[in-house]
Amino acid sequence: MRIGYVSRSIFLSLLLVMCYNGNNKMNAIRNPLNQDIPMVTNLLRLHSMDANEKYHMAHVYAYPSSHMDHMDAQLMVFFFIEDLKVGKRIPVYFPKRDPSTSPHFLPREESDSIPFSVESLPNLLQIFSFSQASPQAKAMEDTLRECEMKPIKGESKLCATPLELMLDFVNEIFGFNSQFQVLSTTHFTESTTLLQNYTILKKPEEISAPKMVACHTMPYPYAIFYCHYQESESKVFKVLLGGVNGDRVEAVAVCHLDTSEWSPDHVSFQVLGMEPRSKPVCHFFPADNLVWISS
Numbered sequence: 011m012r013i014g015y016v017s018r019s020i021f022l023s024l025l026l027v028m029c030y031n032g033n034n035k036m037n038a039i040r041n042p043l044n045q046d047i048p049m050v051t052n053l054l055r056l057h058s059m060d061a062n063e064k065y066h067m068a069h070v071y072a073y074p075s076s077h078m079d080h081m082d083a084q085l086m087v088f089f090f091i092e093d094l095k096v097g098k099r100i101p102v103y104f105p106k107r108d109p110s111t112s113p114h115f116l117p118r119e120e121s122d123s124i125p126f127s128v129e130s131l132p133n134l135l136q137i138f139s140f141s142q143a144s145p146q147a148k149a150m151e152d153t154l155r156e157c158e159m160k161p162i163k164g165e166s167k168l169c170a171t172p173l174e175l176m177l178d179f180v181n182e183i184f185g186f187n188s189q190f191q192v193l194s195t196t197h198f199t200e201s202t203t204l205l206q207n208y209t210i211l212k213k214p215e216e217i218s219a220p221k222m223v224a225c226h227t228m229p230y231p232y233a234i235f236y237c238h239y240q241e242s243e244s245k246v247f248k249v250l251l252g253g254v255n256g257d258r259v260e261a262v263a264v265c266h267l268d269t270s271e272w273s274p275d276h277v278s279f280q281v282l283g284m285e286p287r288s289k290p291v292c293h294f295f296p297a298d299n300l301v302w303i304s305s
Contacts, residue, residue: 083205087293088278091265094214094247094292102251103205104197104259105296112298115233118172126171128154138231149229156228157236163271164241169234170225176235180223183239184304193217193246193301195294198258208251208259217246219303224264227298235300242268246303249294262301265292 086103093100116124125133131151132142140146157169166183170176184190222244225237244266251259267290269276274286282291295301 085277085281086205087296088281089263089292089294090282091245091267091290091292094210094249094263094265096210096213098210099207100210100251101205102208102261102294104195104261104294105204105298106197106202107296107298109298112227113230113232113234115173116171118174121171121232126154126157126169128158146231150231153228153230153234157234161238165238167236167238169228169236171232171234176225176237179237180302183223184221184302189305191303191305193248193262193303194299195262195297196260197297198260199256201253201255201257203253203255203257206253206255206257208253208257211250211252214247214249214263217248217303218305219244219246221304222246222264223302224295225300225302227296240266242266242271246301262295262299263292264295264301265290 083103084105086101089100115121124137128151131147131154134150135142135147138146138150140150153169161167168175168179170179180190181188221239223237223239225235228234228236244264247263247265249261249263251257251261253259269287269289269291272279272287276286276291278291278293279286284291
């Protein structure tokens with residue numbers, strides 16, 4: 011396996027995960043890092059690009075799209091493939107999360123011992139000491155429901171709890187003798203600004219990707235990645251962005267060339283104000299998401 015193009019923060023996080031000490035694991039899970047902030051800040055994150063109609067209908071109604079000013083800031087990640095040109099200005103939301111305060115992966119034997127289903131939610135809330143009406147409980151329910159949704163046509167998906175499951179899934183998609191790389195968005199400057207206009211500073215670099223697996227972080231007491239692969243054609247880019255406040259970001263972007271199987275209520279169509287399924291849709295990845303590509 012060959013790994014490259016990964017941001018320093020993500021790479022260090024994975025190393026920390028692999029070296030995670032199993033002592034007092036359940037105490038750490040019940041109250042991750044003795045704070046609830048990771049659960050709350052992830053609560054309204056956009057996860058899968060391709061969840062089914064029921065999921066997207068809920069998000070569309072939650073975030074009216076008649077005017078951009080009324081749009082939830084966290085949805086500002088979508089753009090058109092023709093926007094990928096030097097000098098183009100795009101409003102982008104990049105969440106800022108400290109890997110040291112984010113939920114950790116569990117060792118496989120530990121994650122296997124904990125149920126992971128909507129049906130088990132009441133028991134899970136007791137395990138993690140969350141009340142049924144808490145935002146953490148709602149985040150957990152949303153994650154479990156999305157993980158249990160059936161994939162769309164041509165899609166393979168997995169919610170990876172231990173790190174090994176993510177790597178197993180990537181190997182299964184690419185082939186066990188294949189080489190692959192992992193990419194993530196890199197921030198070159200420290201900033202607390204989440205949403206601002208970014209300008210494309212140089213010609214975007216298309217990354218050869220015969221196959222691609224995208225893995226999105228999910229809100230949960232321990233690390234969960236929603237990983238999925240689509241048979242339809244996609245393009246992967248590295249895009250150097252400059253923010254109006256001086257931020258510099260090398261962002262990973264994916265353009266889905268065929269959206270014909272997506273729900274007509276997919277939130278990206280609402281954000282972009284386009285006819286559903288009529289043209290390619292692109293989006294940027296936050297720094298804590300991973301894009302695996304075969305090489």
